[in-house]
Amino acid sequence: MPETTPGLSAFFEAWDLFREPALAGAVAGALLGMLGIYVVLRRMVFLSAALSQSASLGVSLAWFAQVRWSVPAWIASPTTGGTAASLLAAGAMLAGRSSLSTRRDGVLGWVYLLGAAGTLAVGTRIVQEVQDIETLLFGSGVAVRPEDFTLLVQVSVVIGLLHLWLHRGFIQVATDQDGARVRGLPTRLVDALLIVSLAVAVSVGTRILGALPVFAFTVLPAMAALGLAVNVPQALPIAALVGGACGFGGYLVAYRYRLPVGASQTLVAALAVAAVHLLQRALAAIVALRNRQRHDHNHEHGPDCGHPAVPHGDHVDYLVGGHLHHPDAEECHDHGPLAGP
Template sequence: MFELEFMRLAAVAGAAAALTLSLLGVYVVLKRVVFVGLALANLATLGAATALALHWPVELTAMAAALAGAAALALLATPRRVPPESLVGWVYAASAALTVLLIAGSAGADNDAMRLLYGNVLAVTRGEVALLLGVAVVVLALHVVFAKRFVLVVFDPDAARAAGIAATAWTLLLYLTIGGATAAAVHETGALLAFALITLPAMSALLVTRGIRATFVTAAAIAVTCTTAGLIVSFMFDMPAGPFTVVLLAATVPAAALADRLRRTFSAGRQMRDS
């Protein structure tokens, strides 16, 4: 099937999105802000819907919307009477509703809605693959070079501030990379798969690993494997690739929980035998 160009492009686009979003997803899950991923994916979708309605460049508008949202979520403080998560909920609800209203008025409303919500990785163009790869290279380079800083500000932002490290600026950069990576992926993967790639591989990896490096590597491996497998199997059985990949990613979570339970049971049994 990979003799077909659209399948090769889809495989590269899927792997690039999976790698980038799953690595960033580890921070998202550790910061307990998983709905930031959903809100940013929907903001990027709103940007794309706006671009379609106004005949603006789709990728650029989606990117601008996601980056603006990422900056706002990183920097805006909510009033003390409401928790910060409520702002994320507001962004999600408002952007999802506005997206539906914008595409409802277009001629091919149903097709546009399906494409924006679920994506169509099989229809990805060379230009879109180039954009995805470019964003992936920039985001991954930033996260490899500055890994120490990102880990510190996620683990203990107060101590980072006390040590003279600009924790707010690093948090902003973290959110901007999440926003940029989500916006680059959402037009090809759809909001649902983008959100699943941010959340589910990190969840599974945290269940089966016992170290921060191993968590990043495992999350990336799960994401790339499931995305590639989802593409191949959905092609063979003529199913939509995005939702099928989400189902595969979702299945890794109970599998990881079971593996963790088995490991603990064997470990406890070995300790009892040794004592």
């Protein structure tokens, strides 16, 4: 008998069951998507991968401590373990910060590999938790405990407000560190705040969703948003929206097609980036077509082309149909309508 896939109406009929995990994907996607703008702008994509693997190791060690050493769960809770490990990793990265990008990349690689290999190694010592280890690495937010969801919302509100307040400082440090230092901004403090807030968000997200979707949410929504926004402040809420939509939409897709949740959320985010890229290409093609139509002349502009030459800033344009045309080696650009007196 062929297997039937559940409809989305069944999903919303059982909303009480799915509310926490579906909303956890949306909240974590929004928070990590917003923070991911800084990760992508600073070309430190590997940072979030390293932090999420460190958080995985911390969670595994917490389980190990509970199973092997009978440490009470309220002391060695997975959330505490994940947060402590990712903060330690953030500290190592801040301490290993160097003007040499090779050194910085090396530290990131070291943290990532220690986290990934450590998680797998610890997993072999806590056989009864192996399923949880796999969930941790690849993500499967099928069920989220209410207290974990509450913690995620609290962390998201605090970090979101902090970033709303200080976003101009974070943007300066992420896009123009030298300029910010010359202007006297406290770049080290801002940098530390950024990495610590990222470490906390990643550790809580990893505990609930797993390392794979957390890594995806800190990279892919930001890529999509930076392709859509006109500036970085605008990219921040767009990335949060895209991340939230991918977290929730990924959960729906996983339910509908019986896929692992983490993989589904990651795929949805990757497809969002591809869709934005295609949209950009299409828009660029339309603009180029309109440009060609506006520039429908079978000659190259020059002193003798017949079009009036108009000085424009530090160069000369040619007036065609009320628009300033500026030729360069490859094509003719429309520099807009001629401004009035």
